[in-house]
Amino acid sequence: MQLQKRTVFIVSDGTGITAETFGHSVLSQFTHKFTFQQEREPFVNTVERAQEIATRINSTAELDKLPPIVFSTIVDEDINTHLRHSNCIYMDIFGACVRQLEESLQTKSNPAIGRSHVSASSDEYRRRIEAINFTLAHDDGQFVHDLEHADVIFVGVSRCGKTPTSLYLAMQYSIKAANFPLIPEDFDRGTLPDTLLPHRHKLFGLSINPERLYEVRQERRPGSAYAELDQCKYEVAEAERMMRRENIAWLSTTTKSIEEISTTVLKILNLDRKSY
Amino acid sequence: MQLQKRTVFIVSDGTGITAETFGHSVLSQFTHKFTFQQEREPFVNTVERAQEIATRINSTAELDKLPPIVFSTIVDEDINTHLRHSNCIYMDIFGACVRQLEESLQTKSNPAIGRSHVSASSDEYRRRIEAINFTLAHDDGQFVHDLEHADVIFVGVSRCGKTPTSLYLAMQYSIKAANFPLIPEDFDRGTLPDTLLPHRHKLFGLSINPERLYEVRQERRPGSAYAELDQCKYEVAEAERMMRRENIAWLSTTTKSIEEISTTVLKILNLDRKSY
Numbered sequence: 001m002q003l004q005k006r007t008v009f010i011v012s013d014g015t016g017i018t019a020e021t022f023g024h025s026v027l028s029q030f031t032h033k034f035t036f037q038q039e040r041e042p043f044v045n046t047v048e049r050a051q052e053i054a055t056r057i058n059s060t061a062e063l064d065k066l067p068p069i070v071f072s073t074i075v076d077e078d079i080n081t082h083l084r085h086s087n088c089i090y091m092d093i094f095g096a097c098v099r100q101l102e103e104s105l106q107t108k109s110n111p112a113i114g115r116s117h118v119s120a121s122s123d124e125y126r127r128r129i130e131a132i133n134f135t136l137a138h139d140d141g142q143f144v145h146d147l148e149h150a151d152v153i154f155v156g157v158s159r160c161g162k163t164p165t166s167l168y169l170a171m172q173y174s175i176k177a178a179n180f181p182l183i184p185e186d187f188d189r190g191t192l193p194d195t196l197l198p199h200r201h202k203l204f205g206l207s208i209n210p211e212r213l214y215e216v217r218q219e220r221r222p223g224s225a226y227a228e229l230d231q232c233k234y235e236v237a238e239a240e241r242m243m244r245r246e247n248i249a250w251l252s253t254t255t256k257s258i259e260e261i262s263t264t265v266l267k268i269l270n271l272d273r274k275s276y
Numbered sequence: 277m278q279l280q281k282r283t284v285f286i287v288s289d290g291t292g293i294t295a296e297t298f299g300h301s302v303l304s305q306f307t308h309k310f311t312f313q314q315e316r317e318p319f320v321n322t323v324e325r326a327q328e329i330a331t332r333i334n335s336t337a338e339l340d341k342l343p344p345i346v347f348s349t350i351v352d353e354d355i356n357t358h359l360r361h362s363n364c365i366y367m368d369i370f371g372a373c374v375r376q377l378e379e380s381l382q383t384k385s386n387p388a389i390g391r392s393h394v395s396a397s398s399d400e401y402r403r404r405i406e407a408i409n410f411t412l413a414h415d416d417g418q419f420v421h422d423l424e425h426a427d428v429i430f431v432g433v434s435r436c437g438k439t440p441t442s443l444y445l446a447m448q449y450s451i452k453a454a455n456f457p458l459i460p461e462d463f464d465r466g467t468l469p470d471t472l473l474p475h476r477h478k479l480f481g482l483s484i485n486p487e488r489l490y491e492v493r494q495e496r497r498p499g500s501a502y503a504e505l506d507q508c509k510y511e512v513a514e515a516e517r518m519m520r521r522e523n524i525a526w527l528s529t530t531t532k533s534i535e536e537i538s539t540t541v542l543k544i545l546n547l548d549r550k551s552y
Contacts, residue, residue: 006381015539017448018301021294024552025349026373029385037551042539069377073301089380096372097302101345104365105282109305120533132440139412164408164447171440171447172293257396263291263318275313276300 003035007060007068010040011053011083013076022093023071036069050079054086061087075111128174135170138178139163144195147178152269153199154179155192155243156206157235158226159216161253161261165206168258175271187238192246204265205243205250210236212254279311283336283344286316287329287359289352298369299347312345326355330362337363351387404450411446414454415439420471423454428545429475430455431468431519432482433511434502435492437529437537441482444534451547463514468522480541481519481526486512488530 010016010023020040027036041053061067070088074080084090098109119125137143138150140163147153152169154162158181166177186193196203208216210233217227225231243250249268253261266272286292286299296316303312317329337343346364350356360366374385395401413419414426416439423429428445430438434457442453462469472479484492486509493503501507519526525544529537542548 015535017535017539018297022298022369022373025294026370026377027552029351029370029374029387030377030381030383031552032386033383034381035551038548040539040543040548042543069380075305089377091373091376093298093373094302094305097298097367097369098305100367101302101306101365104345105306105310107306107309110308111305120529120531120536125533129440132443136415136439163412164405167408167443168447171444253396255396257401259291259293260396263293263316267316267318272314272316275311276303276307 003031004033004066005035005037005064006066007064008036008038009053009057009060009068009070009088010038011044011070011072011074012040012042013045013074013079014042016040016042016073019071019073019093023069023091026071026091027069044074044079044083045076047079047082050074050082054082057083057086057088124174128171131170131174131176132167134176135166135178138176139166141178141180141193147195147199147202149176150178150199150202151175151271152177152204152265153196153202154204154206155182155196155239155248156250157182157208157213157232157239159213159220160206160208161258162206164258165253165261165265169262169265172262173266173271175266182235182239182242184235184238187235187242190242192242200246200248203246203248204269205239205248206261207236207240207243207250207252209252209254279307280309280342281311281313281340282342283340284312284314285329285333285336285344285346285364286314287320287346287348287350288316288318289321289350289355290318292316292318292349295347295349295369299345299367302347302367303345320350320355320359321352323354323358326350326358330358333359333362333364400450404447407446407450407452408443410452411442411454414452415442417456417469423471423475423478425452426454426475426478427451427547428453428480428541429472429478430480430482431458431472431515431524432526433458433484433489433508433515435489435496436482436484437534438482440534441529441537441541445538445541448538449542449547451542458511458515458518460511460514463511463518466518468518476522476524479522479524480545481515481524482537483512483516483519483526483528485528485530 010019012019044050044053057068067088071091071093072083073093102109156162162179166179169175169177213232214229221227251264286295288295320326320329333344343364347367347369349369378385432438438455442455445451445453489508490505497503527540
């Protein structure tokens with residue numbers, strides 16, 4: 001069966017990132033019948049810019065001989081009206097929920113305050129950039145000072161996913177995430193590295209299936225002793241033994257995305273975002 | 277005026293990240309009357325887990341003497357029904373849009389295929405981890421090989437925002453983003469670093485207001501020559517002169533978040549995600 005092609009516009013007065021994620025989730029429920037070509041139109045915050053996009057929507061509709069699908073997060077009605085009346089299937093993604101909440105909470109919404117996106121000058125933003133810098137400086141055990149400021153310290157064998165997870169937590173949740181490799185020297189000695197002992201309560205272990213680790217290491221350093229399957233099996237077994245013995249919470253990253261790993265870590269360490 | 281406190285549950289069969297972002301956007305339009313305490317409940321993919329959450333929602337409603345607000349992305353109706361009938365204001369965030377699309381496209385949605393979240397075993401996910409590794413290896417001009425595989429190469433003075441922007445693009449868009457500092461030696465010589473010349477078409481400049489740069493550098497290395505205001509002014513003026521002379525597209529990061537910078541870069545370099 002031939003899939004029908006449809007054009008999608010993601011329109012926002014900000015970056016359009018929320019609208020894009022939302023649109024993708026909704027449209028993925030229709031990919032058995034359609035393929036989607038997406039155009040993101042960010043920073044649509046004047047009537048002129050809205051008219052320009054409306055013109056593009058209309059000409060796309062003519063070209064496709066089908067109205068495009070528009071996902072919009074725009075709340076300003078003057079701007080919205082130009083898009084809504086263009087030749088499209090118009091999805092006001094917050095609209096239905098905001099109206100339902102207005103009714104349930106018996107309160108009119110205030111779109112003006114809601115429009116404030118991530119602001120680069122807010123304290124929250126500065127904390128986030130600080131977390132990214134901290135995390136980069138404390139990647140792979142390269143900097144052992146300042147660990148008292150870490151929110152979490154990941155431990156695990158080389159290439160088990162510590163770095164991407166640390167960066168994701170810093171980037172998305174302003175978490176200061178250090179990470180330390182567990183290496184053969186640690187297994188021979190049979191104890192955690194000394195520098196980690198005062199921070200035991202912040203440790204979180206990551207492990208990985210040895211066969212998967214072998215694939216990852218072979219890609220990285222093909223043919224090296226470090227990438228041999230037996231070496232991978234040995235390190236993983238020893239690291240897991242150490243984590244169990246030291247009573248460190250840990251999980252296997254083998255089949256998990258960095259989003260899934262991070263979600264679990266936030267939950268277990270009780271670091272999830274809480275109030276606003 | 278006292279703000280009323282409401283409890284919010286973010287419930288998802290996946291990580292709940294989409295639901296959280298969406299919920300935050302919607303609720304931010306009500307923060308003139310309410311404060312929100314949020315609990316995220318990820319991986320709700322069995323009836324038992326749904327019953328457990330429903331019980332928690334009900335006891336929270338009793339405690340608060342007000343029904344919690346629930347944002348849910350769950351599509352499985354067997355699981356959903358337990359949550360929907362708990363004591364809450366239930367927001368099925370995809371529901372309204374999916375139904376509207378079913379009608380407009382005259383096609384039943386297929387929730388099962390839509391439920392696939394970021395999968396750790398997909399080629400797309402591997403490309404993403406590869407992009408993160410590439411970007412880390414090519415941070416701050418530390419590795420000059422392999423630049424032919426970069427999607428973009430940022431240039432700009434030290435501490436103008438190249439690293440966080442590069443990491444964000446890699447993390448969220450699987451973009452291989454290298455970055456190179458422009459330093460006084462480059463300004464004295466009056467040309468771009470040699471290594472960059474073959475990749476001129478991939479260059480993107482970032483600049484920053486000198487007063488803001490001064491703040492950032494003072495925080496980093498207080499009292500150093502590098503952090504003096506005159507030095508900041510000199511470097512920024514020279515870097516902008518070079519970018520103009522070399523005809524490199526550039527923008528100022530001073531008031532922009534990494535999301536806003538990245539959105540603009542994707543647009544200008546035409547690297548935006550396109551089809552699915």
